[in-house]
Amino acid sequence: MRTVDIIEKKRDGGELSAEEIRFLIEGYCRGDIPDYQMAAWAMAVFFRGMTARETADLTLAMANSGDRVDLSPIPGIKVDKHSTGGVGDTTTLVLAPLVAAAGVPVAKMSGRGLGHTGGTIDKLESFAGFRTELSIGQFIEQIGQHGVAIMSQTADITPADKKLYSLRDVTATVNSIPLIASSVMSKKIASGADAIVLDVKAGRGAFMKTTEEAVALAKALVDIGEKVGRETVAVITGMDEPLGFAVGNALEVREAIDTLRGRGPWDLEELCLTLGAHMVMLGGKAAAIGEAREKLRQLLDSGLALKKLKELVAAQGGNPQAIDRPELLPQARRIVPVAADRDGYVTAIDAQEIGLAAMRLGAGRATRDAKIDLSVGVVLRCKVGDAVHAGESIADLYVNDIPRERLAEIQHSVKNAFAIGPTAPARKKLIHAVVSKEGVRDWQEPHI
Ligand code: URA
Ligand code: CA
Numbered sequence: 001m002r003t004v005d006i007i008e009k010k011r012d013g014g015e016l017s018a019e020e021i022r023f024l025i026e027g028y029c030r031g032d033i034p035d036y037q038m039a040a041w042a043m044a045v046f047f048r049g050m051t052a053r054e055t056a057d058l059t060l061a062m063a064n065s066g067d068r069v070d071l072s073p074i075p076g077i078k079v080d081k082h083s084t085g086g087v088g089d090t091t092t093l094v095l096a097p098l099v100a101a102a103g104v105p106v107a108k109m110s111g112r113g114l115g116h117t118g119g120t121i122d123k124l125e126s127f128a129g130f131r132t133e134l135s136i137g138q139f140i141e142q143i144g145q146h147g148v149a150i151m152s153q154t155a156d157i158t159p160a161d162k163k164l165y166s167l168r169d170v171t172a173t174v175n176s177i178p179l180i181a182s183s184v185m186s187k188k189i190a191s192g193a194d195a196i197v198l199d200v201k202a203g204r205g206a207f208m209k210t211t212e213e214a215v216a217l218a219k220a221l222v223d224i225g226e227k228v229g230r231e232t233v234a235v236i237t238g239m240d241e242p243l244g245f246a247v248g249n250a251l252e253v254r255e256a257i258d259t260l261r262g263r264g265p266w267d268l269e270e271l272c273l274t275l276g277a278h279m280v281m282l283g284g285k286a287a288a289i290g291e292a293r294e295k296l297r298q299l300l301d302s303g304l305a306l307k308k309l310k311e312l313v314a315a316q317g318g319n320p321q322a323i324d325r326p327e328l329l330p331q332a333r334r335i336v337p338v339a340a341d342r343d344g345y346v347t348a349i350d351a352q353e354i355g356l357a358a359m360r361l362g363a364g365r366a367t368r369d370a371k372i373d374l375s376v377g378v379v380l381r382c383k384v385g386d387a388v389h390a391g392e393s394i395a396d397l398y399v400n401d402i403p404r405e406r407l408a409e410i411q412h413s414v415k416n417a418f419a420i421g422p423t424a425p426a427r428k429k430l431i432h433a434v435v436s437k438e439g440v441r442d443w444q445e446p447h448i
Contacts, residue, residue: 003033004037007037010041010044010045010048011040011044011048013048018057018061021057022057025058025065026061028163028164039167039171043171046176049176052223052227055178055223056223056224058178058182059182059185059186060228062160062161062183065159065160065161066159067154068190069139069191070192071107074107077282077283077284079099079193079279079282080108080193081196082187084206084207085201085206086117088243088351088355089117090123090246090253090255090268091243091271092110093120093123093256094259094305098305099276099280101299101305102280102292104279104280106148106149107149107191108148108150108151109150110152116355116359116364118252118363121152122249124253124318126329127313127318127319127322128318128328134316148311148312150312157187157191161183164179180207181224184198185225185232196230197234197235197275197279198235199234199271200235201214202214203238203239204350206239211236215433217234219440233278233434235274235434237271237430238429240348241383242349242355244265245380246378247378247380248358248376248398249363249375250330250375250377251377251398259300260300260305269300273293274293309323329375330373333400334398334400336397336399337397338414340392341390342420344420344422345386345388345422346382346384347421348419349380350416350419353413353414353416354380354417357413357414358376361378361397361398361399361410362400363377373400376398377397377398378397378398378414379396379398380394380395385425395414397414429443
């Protein structure tokens with residue numbers, strides 16, 4: 001087999017065999033196939049696409065490129081959850097204890113934040129002492145004992161994806177449905193889940209700008225799940241503004257705690273109940289989606305979900321007292337308001353700009369090894385649709401030491417992230433559709 005022939009076949013619109021795909025991925029991982037050939041192949045895929053069968057074969061080849069976690073010692077259906085990337089997306093911190101409290105074992109491997117999106121592992125380190133570097137043995141033991149564990153993704157999961165993703169990032173080949181779908185699913189399969197719930201974001205702050213594109217990606221993801229025997233459900237959700245109010249590590253932890261008390265922002269709670277209900281269904285702990293949702297509601301109202309978070313934090317060496325006493329979480333020294341410059345209604349909040357602002361305050365990393373400040377970030381004071389008045393604060397910046405000019409720039413970009421118009425915008429749906437092996441369903445948000 002020759003790499004150049006495989007590239008040519010894809011360039012001309014041909015369908016690659018499983019052997020050809022494995023040859024490419026294995027050769028690339030070993031270093032036998034150079035970046036320039038892989039880049040040419042990725043560009044051919046970008047233009048020609050892949051069949052569902054090719055996409056599933058690519059996923060498996062990548063899943064098999066490194067360690068595969070065996071969660072079979074844990075009884076029950078292990079359900080994993082993944083989001084294609086949002087700003088202020090605190091759902092994992094809420095969902096992991098919530099779904100575990102419903103009796104579904106949660107074995108979560110998460111990453112750190114990079115660029116304008118945050119990572120669950122960084123957020124959890126807001127609890128002093130919280131350990132995220134668990135061995136697979138400790139991970140499995142903790143899930144056996146407490147029903148939930150969150151560990152940082154080991155270096156040996158899907159090395160092929162790591163290498164290919166960095167190459168795609170600099171060769172304008174990220175935005176290809178088969179390449180995104182195989183990248184996401186290879187990691188979920190290697191980390192051992194039996195069933196997978198995906199939050200596929202659509203909107204300005206997401207890879208997929210429209211609902212239609214997001215549905216196409218969701219179908220590719222669900223198809224892979226079907227072909228490799230892991231039941232997969234994808235929920236299409238809007239990312240036209242940050243989720244909830246808080247963006248920044250400890251700030252988001254507080255928001256997650258509020259949500260687990262049943263006092264969270266409307267959109268974050270709604271998303272958690274919807275994703276969580278699908279996880280509970282796939283985990284076999286409810287017969288219908290309404291029943292699953294009701295069960296989760298009760299776990300929020302009764303305090304059992306919050307209790308599970310305390311158990312999780314304590315099990316991993318963090319200080320659970322910070323849950324009842326949030327002043328024990330990292331605190332920024334100053335709060336600097338950003339004021340509206342006119343009267344009107346908020347018509348859009350650019351999630352990416354807000355995420356970048358939080359990063360520039362120190363909440364995120366520009367490079368993989370940069371150090372972050374857990375206490376800083378942005379807290380919105382209003383959401384799309386709210387009326388605001390000139391001079392009123394629309395967002396608060398939580399800051400530590402920062403040069404005055406830099407702070408002024410960030411204030412300016414946060415102000416510009418808010419579009420303010422004379423009339424209230426039509427309300428946009430948060431949950432657009434649900435894609436499963438049964439097909440695409442429109443989603444009725446329950447209390448609208
Ligand atoms: N997220 C991933 O994990 N992979 C992609 O290719 C895009 C988003
Ligand atoms: Ca948030």
